[in-house]
Amino acid sequence: MRIPNTSPSSIALFVTAICVNGKCSETTHSTNVLSKHRRIPLTEKPPPLVHCRLHSSYVVEFVCKEESCDNESPLMCLMCRDYGRHKGHNHVLIEKEVEDLREKVREHLTELSRQSEVVDEALGSINQAIHDLSPGEESGTLEETRQEVRNHFRRLRSALDRDEADAVETLDEHARERVDILRSAKDRLEAASTKIGATCHTLQKALIMEKGKILDRSDDLLALAESTAAEKTTIPDSSQLSTRIAxxxxxxxxxxxxxxxxxxxxxxxxxxxxxxxxxxxxxxxxxxxxxxxxxxxxxxxxxxxxxxxxxxxxxxxxxxxxxxxxxxxxxxxxxxxxxxxxxxxxxxxxxxxxxxxxxxxxxxxxxxxxxxxxxxxxxxxxxxxxxxxxxxxxxxxxxxxxxxxxxxxxxxxxxxxxxxxxxxxxxxxxxx
Ligand SMILES: Nc1nc2c(ncn2[C@@H]2O[C@H](COP(=O)(O)OP(=O)(O)O)[C@@H](O)[C@H]2O)c(=O)[nH]1
Ligand SMILES: [Mg+2]
CATH class of the missing domain: 3.40.50.300 (P-loop containing nucleotide triphosphate hydrolases)
Structure with missing residues (x-):
């Protein structure tokens, strides 16, 4: 238990109670000396009084608001106000000044705690973004985007593979058609060659026939020779035989x-x-x-x-x-x-x-x-x-x-x- 100092300007004498259940304070205040004292809980204990630096027996009660005041401290006691350095200066009660200041501090605190929430939220978002964008993380947007990029190229590759297969098929088809055409030309030429060979054989045999016999067959032999010679044998030109493909x-x-x-x-x-x-x-x-x-x-x-x-x-x-x-x-x-x-x-x-x-x-x-x-x-x-x-x-x-x-x-x-x-x-x- 402690009895605070009081200044002459204090109106009341305060005693703080520090016993938890108040029993101690009740006992103490039942004595003759303290029975007239008022008791209040510790939480309501008024702040200690501030004493004037120039007039130490006076309590600071005012704050100077004079704009042109060049005193070291704006704090004033009654003596400062009425006779001292702050005489005639605008002033307000210290409680009001303190309350105004506390109000401002409270406002700042509210604003700062709001800012703190914003900063905390931003920090959380930054951490999440760093995680999402860091290579090597198994989840996150970088990995998702990578997957999309890979899928894009996978689709391109499979489209290219399909186009390549189609292109090769077109080329093979072209080659097959060319080979078919060349084969029919070959068949025709081979037939012609067989016929020419047979005719030549017949004509060669005729050359060694007896006079009477060759004359007997003269019409047949000449007709065979002429019909064989007249048969069209189309020889492919160089462009048909060129194997280059444009x-x-x-x-x-x-x-x-x-x-x-x-x-x-x-x-x-x-x-x-x-x-x-x-x-x-x-x-x-x-x-x-x-x-x-x-x-x-x-x-x-x-x-x-x-x-x-x-x-x-x-x-x-x-x-x-x-x-x-x-x-x-x-x-x-x-x-x-x-x-x-x-x-x-x-x-x-x-x-x-x-x-x-x-x-x-x-x-x-x-x-x-x-x-x-x-x-x-x-x-x-x-x-x-x-x-x-x-x-x-x-x-x-x-x-x-x-x-x-x-x-x-x-x-x-x-x-x-x-x-x-x-x-x-x-x-x-x-x-x-
Ligand atoms: N190491 C190297 N030598 C080259 C190359 N191209 C040309 N040369 C050489 O450079 C010299 C001149 O080349 P040439 O083709 O006759 O040049 P031009 O006068 O432009 O026709 C020759 O000795 C080539 O062997 C190259 O790519 N590498
Ligand atoms: Mg040259």
Whole structure:
């Protein structure tokens, strides 16, 4: 039990009760000294009184509200208010000020606890999102989305497998029809051959007959010879006997079998860039990696069949003294392949200069230009190669570029595919 200090301004004397069931306090307050004291529960115990720092026997009762007040503390006792540093200052009761402040603190607390709930909720959501997006988790949206992506590709693969099977079936069907036609032609020719053989045999025997006998049979023999000779024996032409099959694909990936389209492709580029080697590779001629450099004088011509194209490649000499002749080759051509040696860094700018000249010549017309960067697979780009690609990008003419390597053959198919895609666009035919 404790009796708090009281100031002279206090009106009541308070005693706090700390015994749990109150018995102790009742006993204590039954004495003469304390019987007049009022008892209140500990929870209602008033806060300790604050004493004025300047007038220690006075309790702080007011708070200064004077805007221009420059006193160290706004707390005022009666002495401060009536005679001291806060004399004449606006002021309010300390209880009111404290209550206002408590109200504000309560409001802040309410707001902060609301914010805390929001933050906790956000933290929960972040944790859930991290879990859902973390690779390796068995459940969660990443795993679900992965599954959808895999399903997408599974569907594409099975659609592609179906299209491939259909395309091969179409090809087999075409081959079967061709074989049927060839077999009937073969049957007809074999029948004709048998008949010709029999007739020849009869005529040969007639040659050694006695005079009377051959004359007796003269009408029969001549009629047989004439009728056999008159029989039509249709010999298949070379197109029927050609075993190359021209094919293309429609947008829906259906295989179409038709005729070959003839196209001319010109290979240009500096001497030593690899033009002749690329043509040899296209022709599937074995290339020795150590083939000695051998500048082309004039040009080489090679024809290859690819999909539904019969492509005639004009491999033109690239030495400086021949470059003024290039225009005679690219006039009216269907495609240009400009070859750059991907290792000859010191010749990149010369290559770009020549490429720019070709592409800006109106004689090239709408023909597609494919830039083949030879001796390079594109996997290890370095500074000069980056710079070359930027220069190619900056050219104000449409072109396509591919990395290739004539020595190993890598990337050559892409160049070929690009040619046929460009030619199909140009011809308005099915893309291949
Ligand atoms: N290692 C390597 N050497 C190549 C490649 N392409 C061409 N060469 C060599 O480079 C030299 C010049 O090639 P060539 O085809 O004659 O160049 P062209 O003047 O443009 O026709 C030859 O010695 C070729 O063997 C390639 O992709 N890799
Ligand atoms: Mg050459």
């Amino acid at each position: 094919f293309s694909f429609a947008n829906d990936r259906k295989l179409h079998i038709g005729d070959f389209i003839d196209s001319r492709v010109v290979l240009l580029g500096l001497d030593g860039a690899g033009k002749t080697s690329i043509v040899r590779r296209l022709k599937k001629v074995r290339i020795d990696a150590v083939m000695a450099p051998h500048p082309t004088i004039g040009f080489n011509i090679e024809t290859i069949h690819y999909k539904n194209y019969r492509l005639t490649f004009w491999d033109v000499g690239g030495l400086p003294k021949f470059r003024h002749l290039w225009k005679h080759y690219y006039t009216n051509t269907q495609a240009v392949i400009f070859v750059i040696d991907g290792h000859a860094v010191e010749r990149f700018s010369e290559s770009i200069k020549e490429l720019r000249k070709v592409m800006s010549d109106p004689l090239v017309g709408p023909c597609p230009v494919i830039v083949a960067i030879n001796r390079k697979d594109g996997s290890s780009l370095n500074g000069p190669m980056d710079a070359l690609l930027s220069q190619l990008d900056a050219l104000p003419f449409q072109h396509h570029f591919h990395f290739c390597d004539a020595a190993t053959g890598s990337g050559i198919d892409h160049v070929l595919d690009q040619i046929t895609v460009c030619l199909s666009r140009l011809n308005g035919t099915c893309p291949v």
